[in-house]
Amino acid sequence: MDNKRKHYPPKWPDRFLEFYCNPNRLEQIQGDAYELFYLNLAERGIGYARFRFFIHVLSFFRWSNIRRTKSTYRSFNQGAMLKNYFKIGWRNLLKQKGTTFISVFGLACAVGCCMVAYLFIAQIWFKGMLQPNKEEIYQLTYTVEEENGLVTYGSVAEPISELIPEQLSQVKNHSRVLMDFSLLMQNNENYNQRVLYVDPAFMEMFVYRMEYGYPGALREPNQVILTDELSEKLFGDTHPIGQELSLVVNGEEVLYKVGGVLADLKDMDMFNFDLLVNFESHPYSSADLPVKDAWNSELWTFVQLEKGVSPAMLSPGLAVLKKQQNQINPEKPYVELGLLAYTDLVYQIGKIKKGVRDFLGIGPQILLGSIGLFILILAVFNYINIAVLMASRRLKEIGVRKVMGSRRSQLVAQFLSENLMVCFFAIFLGCLFAGFIFLPGFNDIASKNLKIDLLNDRYVWMFLGTMLFFITIVSGLYPAVYVSSFKPVSILKGNQKIGSKSFLTSVLLTFQFTLAIISIVAGVAFVQTNYVNSTRDWGYESSDKIIVNVPASEDYLPLKNKLSALAAVNKISGSQDYVGNWIREQEVVFDEEKYEVSLMDAEANYSEVLELKVKQGRMFNPDLISESQESVVVNQTFLDRLGLEFPLKEKITLDSMEFSVVGVVEDFHTVFFQNPIDPLVIRASADTTFNYLTLKMAPGSAGSTMELVKKIWHETIPRGVFEGKLQTEVFDRDFADVRGVKNLILFSAILAIILAALGLFGLVSLNMNTHIKDYCVRKVFGADLGDLSMKLARRYLIIWGIASLLGGGLSIYLISAFLNSFFAFHSGVGAIPLGFGLLVLFLVIAGTVSSQIRKIVKANPATILKAE
Amino acid sequence: MKGYHLGELEELILLTVGILDQEAYGVAVLQEIKNQTGRKVNISAIHTVLNRLEEKGFLKSYMGGATEERGGRRKRLFTLSATGRLAIEEVKNQRNKLFDQLPPLALDFSYGQ
Structure with missing residues (x-):
């Protein structure tokens, strides 16, 4: 008898037997198998007995012994059991309000954070994916051979669009899409807006919900469709339909009527735009360009295929178009004219030049994602710790349930169902947190327009479902499995230590x-x-200075003259870019080596106006005409980077002209502290026209003169957007x-x-x-x-x-x-x-x-x- | 032989159940057969035959006799039903009848000539 107690039949075959065996026959079969096991054990030892047991279990696996359809009695019982799990779980949660609160609150915060992170990331990856026709839409692309191998462009020659109907019969709709920054004038106010010039078919390919008006409004060339945001900005509460506005494109002013307003896009559209305009009204399209020029002008072209047409079926037609283009434009032969699925656009960022999307912003995604994950991990660990500890109060319950014949899986189900409830509340609460606290705060910080759109966005539901499942399993599985593993004997004796x-x-x-x-x-x-x-010291004196923009070169001199006539203006200087903003880069040759440096083209007195600090040498002398042809001033980093000492014997070459360095200024921050100080060359260009004017004002008068400057600016340039700012404000953003x-x-x-x-x-x-x-x-x-x-x-x-x-x-x-x-x-x-x-x-x-x-x-x- | 189709193994097991009287269940039948005839039959085969015989009405069964070796599980004990006994007798008679008709081992070598 002793060795019978010591050994038991192997567990897995036994479970397998229990699993497959018809319950009516299980008892006799299992009993016989056990009995044979002990017989074999007594006769031939444990190894043989185990082996025979295994063989027996396999030989019992016969049709007549296998369990078949469950009886209705069983399934009814399971439903009742589930109900019972939840009832007990609910009571337990209510009994331990404090800890339940800690768990739910923690998880809810985590869910809220994850939700925001998800919306942010989804907004980038699922941008435009809510379009119902997304599977049928393709963008035309072409590939050409360039210096560094094949390069694919997202834009194609404009006339291709006109040839589509005859060459590609399987195309249902097609539209040219041209993105342009245009000046919008309405009610004596000027704005710079992102305009999308499209064919009317655009509104059939892409489906937008309309706030006012109808999608077909674009068929009239003089009508535009605004986004909700722009309509709000222009017209406020007044009804926008029929209102007039004008756009300045290539110097021409065109009058439009508002034909429709889109419902809020919530940043989820593929294109970033403020208004849609019929392509026909773009001067670019109406002008009768010579054939070659027309083929040289490129823009995005989208096609929508008929249902069931695969992109491969278009290749003969595309080949014809390619041939045509290569005949007209032999200098730039297309290697391939292809189709790029609308749904793949996001994966092609960086691989396609001039594509619809060229920026993915991985950094912020990683930041937000890791914050969400941090918080989630914290909350889940909280939950695991507390859940294990809480179970110590329920040890007796577990023991009694086990003795009454409940299986381990049933106990696990009990704990998991409680956990499911906690997670469900957490997700519900988390959505509320996210919607009413986190998201508004985040939108404010990131100047985004994210919203939880439960009605239209099925991805959110998928995300929530996955979260529920994931959190339930991750946080609940360990406590459930651990707690249910105790032996009833030790629990009921009081030996079990836990937690x-x-x-x-x-x-x-x-x-x-x-x-x-x-x-x-x-x-x-x-x-x-x-x-x-x-x-931090910016490296120059930023107070008392105003920067104004000069939109067109013909406005430069009049504006400069009028502004310098102002009493408060001490000095005035023009520059190509301004300090505090991006400065264009240029190649410098020194000692036959090439270096990339920032190049500031400005008037000779610019460094004086800006009050840069001279370190060695001298500033430009505005009276010397030769300065602009021969001299440059550099910053200290320039010398450090090139490994030079100030009085330079050799000259540096810029644009294949030679310049001598007459002075060195202290380093100053042209761009924000996110970027290091680049080597910089200031060149005193001849008094041509510049993009910006910097005014040095009398001390203390900069802020108060701003209005006056703006007024003069508008008087001089009626069609333009004033972008004046104080030098102290350049880093505000x-x-x-x-x-x-x-x-x-x-x-x-x-x-x-x-x-x-x-x-x-x-x-x-x-x-x-x-x-x-x-x-x-x-x-x-x-x-x-x-x-x-x-x-x-x-x-x-x-x-x-x-x-x-x-x-x-x-x-x-x-x-x-x-x-x-x-x-x-x-x-x-x-x-x-x-x-x-x-x-x-x-x-x-x-x-x-x-x-x-x-x-x-x-x-x-x-x-x-x-x-x- | 009308009605009683008994296979060779079926017949053997039916007889063993009869011999074991009140103590016939899977393992007992297995061992009895082994002891009596030296034949090793697979336990699952025995189960299948027992169940089939019960379906045919030759055996009756009830649950009982739990032991520790079986982990407290009961046995399914089989007994011979009236039909079962009839069937064995029928088979036996049939066989005897046929056996009796065998020609004696005649030492008559004329056959075939």
């Missing part, structure tokens, strides 16, 4: 703390960097951007801290509840406050120590990399952010522990200990 001291809890907690430290350090480092940058990112990171740091604190609180308080007698006994025997706190806090302090090392190291590495990718000038991860991060976490631990210690201090040991 708070387990290794996994410590690991999870360490990980949480580490994440929290990293996010705090990131937040503080970013704040610090922002502070340092806001007080960048500062706002950086502030936005700072807020984002601070927000996530705070959220991470709150989550870590909540999780810790849950753990400590549960731990305290189970050990309260322990502490009271200690108190009775004279343990003082310090001993008790130490006892409770020691474990968390050790974890804090480990997390400090990990988090500190990781954040030095990660955050530095992050700052480097963001700023050329930053404060780095120094003692302040690190110390702050560790301190905050320490305070959180201290606060949590002391809140529990207070309980003991206040408690009267007598009442607690006598309870039984």
Whole structure:
């Protein structure tokens, strides 16, 4: 009998037998199999017995023994069981309101963050994918042989569009699409707007919901369709249909009527535009160009194929078009004229030149995605820790259920169904958080227009479903499997120890703390960097200066004359670009080596107007005519980069002309601190026309004169958009951007801290509840406050120590990399952010522990200990 | 032989069940056959035959006799039904009748000449 107890039939074949066997026959078959197993065991030993058992199970796998359709009785029973799972789960959640709150709140925050990150990323990847005809739409592309091999362009010669109906019979609709920045004039106000010139068929290929009017409005060449946003801006509350506006294209003013307004696009359209205009009204189209010029002008062309037509069926027609183009334009023969699926446009970013989309912005996606993931991990770990600990209160329930014959899988189902409920609430709450708190904040920061569109966007539903499933499994599986693995005997005897001291809890907690430290350090480092940058010296005197734009060259001189006549204007100077903005790059040859430098073409007095600081040599002398042909001024970085000392003996070559360096100025920031200071050459061009005018005003008068300058500007240039600004404001947008990112990171740091604190609180308080007698006994025997706190806090302090090392190291590495990718000038991860991060976490631990210690201090040991 | 189609294994098992009287179940039948005839029959084959015989009405069964070796599971104990006994007898008679008709092992070598 003894060895019978020692050995059991192998588990897996046994389970397999239970799995397939007809329940009516299971008992006899399994019994016989067991009996034979022990017979064989006695005769021939364990190995043989196991092997025979396995063989027997296989030989029982016969048609007559295999279980078939389940009876209705069974399925009914399962429904009742499910109901029962949820009922018990619901009661449990209600019973433990505090911990349920911690779990749901944490997960909801995480879901909210993930939702925002998802919307942001989806907005990039699923842009335009809500179009119902997306599968049938293709863009024409061509490939040509260039210096560096084959290059594919997203635009094709314009006349191809006209040939489409005769050559490509399978095309249902086609449209040319031309994007243009045009000046829009309405009610004496001028705006620069993104105009999309399209054929009327565009509105049939792409489906837009209309706010007012109808999609066919574009068939009239003098009608335009506005976006909701633009209509709001132009007309406010008045009914937009029939209103008039005019566009200036290539110097011609054309009058239009508003024929329709699109419903809010929510940033989800493939094209970024403010208004749609019939292509026929573009001067480009009506002008009778010579054949060759027409073929040289290129634009996007989209076609919609008939249903069921594959793009391959168009290749004969495309070959004909290609041949035609190559005859007319032999210098630039198309290697291939192809079709690019509308749905693939996003994957071709970077591979296709002049495509519809050329920018993917991976950085912000990674930032947001990782914030979402951080928070999600924190919340999930909270949940796992708390769930395992909470189960310790239900050990008896688990034991009794097991004894009553419930299988492990059923217990797992019980815990998972509770978890499913928690996650469901979390997702619901998370959507609310995202919709009403996170998204508006984020839209504000990122100047986006993201919305949760539950009605039209099925991807959101897929995302939510996946989240629900994913979080439920990830957060619930471990607690469920762990808790259901206990042996009923040890549970009911009271031997089972669980939870708070387990290794996994410590690991999870360490990980949480580490994440929290990293996010705090990131937040503080970013704040610090922002502070340092806001007080950084720009390298020149930025006060009392106004920059105005000059839209057309013929306006330059009149405007300059009128502005210099103003009393407050001390000096005036023209420049090609202005400091504080992007400056064009040029190749410089020195000593037969080529260098890329920024080139500032300006009037000779520009560096004086801007009050650049001379380091060595001299500025330009405006009175010398020769200056513009011979001399340049460079910045210090230029010398450093080329490895030169100031009095240069040799000359540098720009545009195949030789210049001598007459002076060196101190480095100054032409672009924001995100970029390093580039080598810069200032060239005093002859007094031609420039794009910008910089006015040096009398001290203190810049702000107040702005209105006057604007008035004069409009008088001189009636058809233009005034883009004047103060020199002190040139970095305002960048500062706002950086502030936005700072807020984002601070927000996530705070959220991470709150989550870590909540999780810790849950753990400590549960731990305290189970050990309260322990502490009271200690108190009775004279343990003082310090001993008790130490006892409770020691474990968390050790974890804090480990997390400090990990988090500190990781954040030095990660955050530095992050700052480097963001700023050329930053404060780095120094003692302040690190110390702050560790301190905050320490305070959180201290606060949590002391809140529990207070309980003991206040408690009267007598009442607690006598309870039984 | 009208009605009683008994295969060779069926006949063997039917007889064994009869011999074992109240103690006939899968493993017992298996061992009895092994002891009596030295023949090793697969347990699953025995189960199949037992079930088939019960379907034909030659056997009756009930559940009982749980033991520890079986992990507390009951046996399905088979007994011979009246029809079963009739069938064996029929088969036996049939066989005897045929056997009796065998010509004696005649030492008459004239056959075939």
